[in-house]
Amino acid sequence: MERAGLAKRARIWIGRILLMAVVLLVLVWLGNQAYVFGVSEAIRTESAEWSELSVTYKGQAIIMRNETVVTAPASGSVAWLVTEGTRVHIGSPVARISGAVSPEKEQGSVEVKSPAAGIVSCHLDGWEGILAPANYQRMDLFTLFNSVRPKPLEAPPQEVQSGSPVFKIVDNLVDPYFLVKLDGQPVDLAIGSSVDLEWDSGGTGQGRVIGLQSRSGTCIAIVDVSQATGDAFSARALDVKLINKKCEGIVIPTQALVNQGSEQGVYTKTPLGIKFVRVEVIGTLGDRVAVQGVQTGTDVVTNPGLVKRINREI
Numbered sequence: 001m002e003r004a005g006l007a008k009r010a011r012i013w014i015g016r017i018l019l020m021a022v023v024l025l026v027l028v029w030l031g032n033q034a035y036v037f038g039v040s041e042a043i044r045t046e047s048a049e050w051s052e053l054s055v056t057y058k059g060q061a062i063i064m065r066n067e068t069v070v071t072a073p074a075s076g077s078v079a080w081l082v083t084e085g086t087r088v089h090i091g092s093p094v095a096r097i098s099g100a101v102s103p104e105k106e107q108g109s110v111e112v113k114s115p116a117a118g119i120v121s122c123h124l125d126g127w128e129g130i131l132a133p134a135n136y137q138r139m140d141l142f143t144l145f146n147s148v149r150p151k152p153l154e155a156p157p158q159e160v161q162s163g164s165p166v167f168k169i170v171d172n173l174v175d176p177y178f179l180v181k182l183d184g185q186p187v188d189l190a191i192g193s194s195v196d197l198e199w200d201s202g203g204t205g206q207g208r209v210i211g212l213q214s215r216s217g218t219c220i221a222i223v224d225v226s227q228a229t230g231d232a233f234s235a236r237a238l239d240v241k242l243i244n245k246k247c248e249g250i251v252i253p254t255q256a257l258v259n260q261g262s263e264q265g266v267y268t269k270t271p272l273g274i275k276f277v278r279v280e281v282i283g284t285l286g287d288r289v290a291v292q293g294v295q296t297g298t299d300v301v302t303n304p305g306l307v308k309r310i311n312r313e314i
Contacts, residue, residue: 045269045299051251053285054243059182061240062148066171067128068116072160075099088114118169121234122156133177141220145181150237170233178223180242185219188285189244196243203230247283249290258304267301
């Protein structure tokens with residue numbers, strides 16, 4: 001009887017020890033799951049979107065153009081036959097001057113015609129022939145910005161004196177140059193970069209950087225501008241935005257990239273968990289990167305180091 005009682009007590013203790021072990025294992029497992037869940041909730045994500053990889057700089061621009069100034073053949077009042085910005089052919093009538101049209105002060109009128117094909121501009125500023133694209137390499141561009149200032153466009157003249165400037169013809173066969181002064185040294189802007197330009201009046205343009213000059217923390221980009229619109233053919237100086245366009249694609253934060261063995265990719269987060277997806281980088285600009293390999297709308301993990309930590313501890 002005594003031996004049977006000892007066996008019974010032993011079984012009870014063994015059962016209790018096994019139960020405690022099971023409870024302990026369950027508690028450890030639950031604690032680990034709670035830890036993993038808590039850490040996984042700290043995972044940050046960002047939705048991958050199709051976008052343009054670009055950076056915008058603000059600056060002041062001076063416009064260099066090929067321009068031909070037309071002077072008045074007689075004194076008198078001006079009747080304009082075309083408006084500002086009109087494209088004309090060589091010999092096209094631009095204005096008519098009524099007044100004394102001969103040395104004998106005989107009254108009459110005379111047409112003023114365009115000496116070349118181009119765009120009519122009535123806003124002369126005295127920089128014609130000086131601020132031409134071919135001259136920029138012979139100038140101190142930083143000093144130039146102290147001399148040329150933005151100013152509002154004035155109404156076309158209504159009265160002129162013989163020999164005085166009336167209008168100018170801007171050559172629209174040669175692209176204007178924009179000298180764009182930027183504060184600081186722009187990141188990833190280099191000679192050959194394709195850029196877009198925008199300014200407050202609604203004008204836009206596309207171009208290519210053909211030169212960069214830096215002095216005392218300031219950079220001047222020389223941009224050969226094509227497809228310019230708005231007042232690029234009348235204003236001399238503008239406040240502009242220079243947009244350095246790198247490429248288009250699925251854009252994500254650079255910090256989302258992670259190396260797994262010999263492969264580069266990202267962690268994506270779905271209702272089924274975290275998954276590693278291999279990607280190919282096609283362009284980088286600052287803290288953004290364009291990739292191939294993930295779809296638009298995919299949630300990519302922006303703190304992948306935390307995912308690696310979870311994977312090690314699971």
